[in-house]
Amino acid sequence: MDQPEPLPEPKLLQLFDVLYTLRSVTRAAEQLGLSQPTISIWLGHLRKQLNDPLFVRTPSGMAPTPRADVLIGPCREVLESLRRLTAWESDFTPATAQRRFRLCISDASHITLLPKVLEHLRAHAPGIRLEAARIDGNTEAALESGEADLAIGFVPWLGGGMYQQVLFPQDWVCLSSATHPRIVEGLDLTAYLAEGHVQVSAGTGQKLLDAGLARAAIERRIILSLPGFLGLGAIIGSTDLIATLPRHIGETLAAMHGLAVHDCPVSIDTFTVKQHWHARYHQDSGNRWLRGVMLELFQRT
Numbered sequence: 001m002d003q004p005e006p007l008p009e010p011k012l013l014q015l016f017d018v019l020y021t022l023r024s025v026t027r028a029a030e031q032l033g034l035s036q037p038t039i040s041i042w043l044g045h046l047r048k049q050l051n052d053p054l055f056v057r058t059p060s061g062m063a064p065t066p067r068a069d070v071l072i073g074p075c076r077e078v079l080e081s082l083r084r085l086t087a088w089e090s091d092f093t094p095a096t097a098q099r100r101f102r103l104c105i106s107d108a109s110h111i112t113l114l115p116k117v118l119e120h121l122r123a124h125a126p127g128i129r130l131e132a133a134r135i136d137g138n139t140e141a142a143l144e145s146g147e148a149d150l151a152i153g154f155v156p157w158l159g160g161g162m163y164q165q166v167l168f169p170q171d172w173v174c175l176s177s178a179t180h181p182r183i184v185e186g187l188d189l190t191a192y193l194a195e196g197h198v199q200v201s202a203g204t205g206q207k208l209l210d211a212g213l214a215r216a217a218i219e220r221r222i223i224l225s226l227p228g229f230l231g232l233g234a235i236i237g238s239t240d241l242i243a244t245l246p247r248h249i250g251e252t253l254a255a256m257h258g259l260a261v262h263d264c265p266v267s268i269d270t271f272t273v274k275q276h277w278h279a280r281y282h283q284d285s286g287n288r289w290l291r292g293v294m295l296e297l298f299q300r301t
Contacts, residue, residue, distance in 0.1 A: 010082055012046045013075050015039065016054070020072050021145035023061035031147055080280070092285035094125035101290055102131040104139045104151040107202035107228040108249035113152065116297050135204060143278040149287055151276040152294065154204045163282055164274045165291065168300040170205065172212075172264040173250040175233075176242045180260065187242070187262035196223035198235060198243040205246055205271055212268035220244075233257035248273070273298075 019028045019039075029039045047054055050071065055062040064072070105113060114132060121128045133139075133148055140158055142148035151158065152167070174192070176183050183191055197220040200206070213220065223241055226232060233253040236243055243250075244264055254261045275294050281287045 010079070012042055012049070013079055015042050016046055016068075016075050017072070017079060018145065019043070019055060019062060020064055020068060020075075021141070022147065023055075023063065025062065027147075031145075092289050094128070094289060096127065097125060097286065098127040099286055100129045100131060101150075101286070102133055102142075102148045104133045104135045104142065104148045104153075106135055106153045106204060107230075108246065109152060111229060112248050112252045113298065117293065120293060120297060143276065144280065146278075146281065149277065149281070149290060150294070153273055154271045155274070155276055158276055161279045162276050163279060164276045165295070167273045167275055167294065167298045168248070169270060169272050170246045170248060171270045172209065172244060172266075172268040173247045174242050174244050174262045174264050175236050175250055175254060175259045176262065177237055177240065178258055178260045180240055180242075182240070183242075183260070183262070187265060189265040192242070192265045193218065193220075196221050196241045198223065198232060198241050199225045200227075200229060200232060200243065200245060201225065202228040203246065203249075208269045208271060209244060212266055216266050218266060229253070233259065244268075246271075 015028065015032065018031055019025070022028050022031065025036055025039050025043075029036045032039070034042075043054070050067070052067040053065055054068045054071075055064055057063075103117075110132065114130075118130060121130065133142070135151060135153055135155055139148065139151050139155065140162075143151060143158075144161065154170070158164075174187050176187065176195075182195070199220070199222045224235065226235075229245075229249060232243060232245075233256055235241065236253075236259055237257045244266075245253075250261055253259060275291060277287060277291065
């Protein structure tokens with residue numbers, strides 16, 4: 001009697017999972033830390049064992065076959081069982097670890113968070129490599145697939161299967177030049193309405209700012225619109241313009257450029273910056289360590 005085909009090795013199942021999620025041999029090779037020829041060889045073994053092409057090339061990437069669509073659920077159940085049974089990864093030792101972590105962060109966090117994180121890693125985990133990615137519509141899928149490790153910011157739209165942890169609260173401040181000719185004893189509403197403004201479109205909290213201004217029936221006199229915070233500090237410091245932004249990035253830019261920080265005279269909803277990760281990686285020792293670093297560096301109680 002013919003023997004049943006053995007279950008594919010865990011490494012092949014992991015490839016199947018990653019390739020199904022990313023739809024790209026190149027990106028799968030990058031995430032798994034393997035060469036593209038190795039990925040092709042493993043995929044050949046997987047196709048032979050499962051007796052199906054599994055993926056076919058299309059203009060938009062590697063499209064799964066109907067059999068792949070059927071098999072992905074059982075594949076992920078097997079992988080999750082293996083993770084629970086064996087912890088899937090050995091204990092993470094920061095001082096000797098060689099690993100890439102990808103953080104989905106806001107434009108402001110490039111200035112406020114990344115320098116402190118990188119300083120900590122260079123001192124305590126020199127073999128770690130960081131990658132910064134945008135927070136966008138692909139963030140949830142990236143966390144689920146493992147393409148990204150953490151999302152840090154104000155991301156209220158992330159769906160189920162995610163853990164979250166508060167790092168710090170955010171309210172709103174205004175920045176002006178320290179030698180602004182008309183703002184000497186603080187910024188009141190009259191001055192806020194009279195001055196020219198720099199508008200920054202980046203940041204997931206900007207909708208809260210827009211909503212607060214609309215509630216107050218305030219229309220700012222926008223002189224300059226920027227896609228991000230790059231250059232904002234120098235512009236505020238060298239002009240009589242003002243800007244409204246979350247406190248963390250505001251105070252950071254003020255310290256860097258010698259700017260004045262004022263309480264915002266308009267009532268804008270506050271929000272909390274959180275770190276988010278997918279339930280699939282809740283027990284991953286490297287992910288746990290990275291979350292602990294974020295708490296140590298940024299959590300305010």
